[in-house]
Amino acid sequence: MKTYSKGARRRAKKELAEMPGLAPVKRREPNGRAKRTVDDRDPSAAPLAVRCRQNGLTHNAAGRREARAPWYGCAAGRAMAAAVCDHDERARLWDAIQHMRRVQVAHDRAIGAPARHPKCLRLLVPIEAMSADAETPPLDERTDEEKQRAATSAIMRLEGWLGYTDKAARSEALRVVIDDYEARDIVGLLSALLCVVDGMAGRRTMMWRGRG
Incomplete structure (x- = not known):
């Protein structure tokens, strides 16, 4: 089979383009479009565009990168992010939000209570496919009574931490x-979350964060 050099192929392509009556053929993308869009390059771009619009973020690369933060996926996270700019502080407050949800869900399950809100449970479901590896936590072999005692202790601790702010x-x-209701009192929400941050840090002397 005869092969051609790169130069010969370029000359043949140029001669073909110069032939009268033949318009140059533009290479199209696999989806038939003439040009790739942001959505073609990143399937998550469309949902991120919605997040950007909901949170007042510019729909560009920087805005989409910001919108990927997990706290933009729920009312508490959005309210917190709107009031706090520092990334490390946001991460600490987000940990407090997640801790509150884990404790409440564990307690509800331990006492056989129905799910309080389906959104709350969905926020705890991992996005990636689940698989077991060396870092996977061991199987929880506690009895139902042991789980209930642990869940009760955890929620009592949480209530104790929240006691360092106003009602x-x-x-x-x-x-x-x-x-997962929209926030009406962001100052109060943040003061309660900061109490949870203090408690999770194991501080022996808790700070009163109530108003008045």
Whole structure:
């Protein structure tokens, strides 16, 4: 089979393009479009565009990168991110949000209570496919009674931490974090989350963060 040099192929292509009556053929993308779009390159771009619009982020590369943060996926996270700019502080407050949800879900399951809110449970489901490896936590072999005692202790600890802010802030935190309602009292929400941050850090002397 005869082969041609790169130069010969370029000359043949040029001669073909110069032939009268033949328009140059533009190479198209596999999906038939003349040009790739952002959505073609990144299947998650469309959902991220919605997040950008909902959170007032610019729909560009930087905005989409910001919108990938997990806290933009729920009411508590969005309210927290709107009020806090520092990334490390956001991460600490997001850990507090997740901890509150884990404790509440574990307690509800231990006592056989129905799911409080389907959104709360969906927020705890991992996005990636589940698989076991060396880092996978061991199987929980505790009895139902042991699980219930642990869940009760955990929720009592959480309630103790939240006791270092005022009643309105505690109610707002439970309403927004646990039931995923939109925040109405962001100052109260943040004060309650900071109490949880203090408790998770194991601080012996908790700071009063209530108003008044």
